Amino acid sequence: MSTETVVADKGAPLVEMHDISIAFGGIKAVDHASIDLHPGEVVGLLGHNGAGKSTLIKVLSGAYKRDSGTIRIDGKDADISNPRDAKAFGIETIYQTLALADNVDATANLYLGRELRTRWGTLDDIAMEAECRKVMGRLNPNFRRFKEPVKSLSGGQRQSVAIARAIHFNARILIMDEPTAALGPQETAQVGELIKQLKAQGIGIFLISHDIHDVFDLADRLTVMKNGRVVGTAHVKDVTKDEVLGMIILGKVPPGATPGPGAIA
């Protein structure tokens, strides 16, 4: 585990988001935030509700256009202004809201925007369903409701559809915004296993979670946000859970962490 982390740290950063700001009306949702990610690394993103975590990663996924700041992928400036751009860079996202098309089935959601087609150019629904059964078989073996609109599925089932969609297309960078919010303990553990597998394949993962224990179990580093600003970034082994709670609640940065613009002196 630790050797992997060291190797990962030495590689070129996969993602560097530098000095990102975005405001909605008067609210500075994200305020000069910087964050980075290496191949095979899991970076946990922590903070209260409304801290700006979802907004920051939505800038990376192309859902929002940043007001200022730069994004680099593999060390090169990346022009990401919509979700299509982000996907072209191998960025896949599990949104907090899941962002599923509620009125079509799991297969259609899995392939939304990237449908398989027959040689006549028509939708190859059967081939897509076959693939969908395979993926879902791995993620959620009890899943049977392939023909129903995802609206009628349970929260956990919907979540597994969203996860399936994010991992099925050879992502290099995976964003998971509260991926286990609707899951039970057993399914949450499964997602944990999945994250470890993906990490071992060299995928870089941003993991947003409200569960500090999850982040300590799965992440190599963590970044804490508060009021749109980055409080600090640290290797999980350099800080304690209590210190991280202090960062989240008070904005106080412990010695093991690198302070950001949101740190209180």
Place this chain on the structure above:
Amino acid sequence: MAEQSSTGGPAASNEGPISRLIRAAEIDTRMLGMLAAMLVIWVGFDVISSILRPGGGGLFGGSFLTSRNLWILLVQTSVIAVMTTGMVLVIVLRQIDLSVGSMLSIVAVATGVLQVFDLGPLLGVGHPAIWIIAVVFAILLGAAIGAFNGILIAYGQIPSFIVTLGGLIAFSGAAFLIASGVTVAPMDKTFKLIGGNGPAASIGPLWSWALAAIACIGIGVAIVAGRRRRLKFSFKAKPVWAEVLSVVVGCAAVLGTTAVVNSYLYPPRVAERFALDNNIPIPPGVEDKSGLAICQAADKVVSCVDGLTFQTGYPIPVLIMLAVGLVMTFVARRTRFGRYIFATGGNPEAAELAGINTKRLTVTVFTLMGALVGISAIIASARLDAATTALGTLNELYVIAAAVIGGTSLAGGIGTIYGAILGALLMQSLQSGMALLNVDSAYTNIVVGIVLVLAVFVDQIYRRRVK
């Protein structure tokens, strides 16, 4: 019960035989409901008309379920039905197009002016290129106006309700200016056939049966191919009897419709004209006023029982309606474009996040809507043999009502092409039936309005129950 467990869902154990059948065959119960409503309306009109005016020759002695009336009903449905197939997609995308009626007027009038005042004098009246140019022009003009609407909605971010409400008002004004207030007539003689008038505007019994045979084979091939593919991926397929039932029912519907349109014989006057024009000899016979055939009796042509008859077969506008329905069903169900429309209608943000260019999609859908309005404008003006500013008046409301009666949800994301066409047929049935009973059109409007609201009400109860 045991053999059902593989096909039925968890609820299969406590179902009655009919619901088990419906589930196994994956029948759209909503469509069954609509067909049942249609049946009630049709039979009702025939029975009532038989009481008011006996001897109509209909199935129940009235004048509604006659081949003649059903043939006309199909022709009358075509204008609204063609546009409704586009409106379904517009509404599924969570938009609305209130401008289709005015758009129909402007396209019809512009196309009329083009062929009567420009192409006629330029190429010579009756030139064979005129109708082709007119048809292409009408479709392109419709598409262009639709694209204009779409661009304002998608890129200008003006709600479609407003953009097309503006269009509703503005386009009819523009149509009036183009027509300079007069009725543009008559249409080119080939163009006119698209409206379904006269013997040459139907394809006759032979071609009708040929088409029916092709359609039957097509249904069979499609079902077998679909089944093969499912089995190749070792998916659960419908039970064989359900597949066979689908082919039999589908084929029976096709053959039945064909039998009906073929059994409509041209009235004696029209038949006589057609025989004379085409040098078809009229056999000698004895006059019989109740006969549907024509005979040569001494120096004049008379009605008789055993003589010359002309079966009409499918009229061109009905063929256009069926073709549009098929193509649009294909577009909605089998193409990426169709999939994106439904996904976007279900959740626009999710579609955008999935990388779908929803703005371009919106423009394309409105452009398609416009092109379909172009086709309807051709049918409507050809049928009337004239283009007037009033041609499309209120059509937007009928088109939207047909889509909604046909199960399209105004909340977006839900709707079918065949449902919308059935909705158009149902509404036209009400209108034609009441016209047949000499009901004042004011009452007809009241009934159609009530049916629209009732249909949505029943639909909501049904959807809640299914959930």
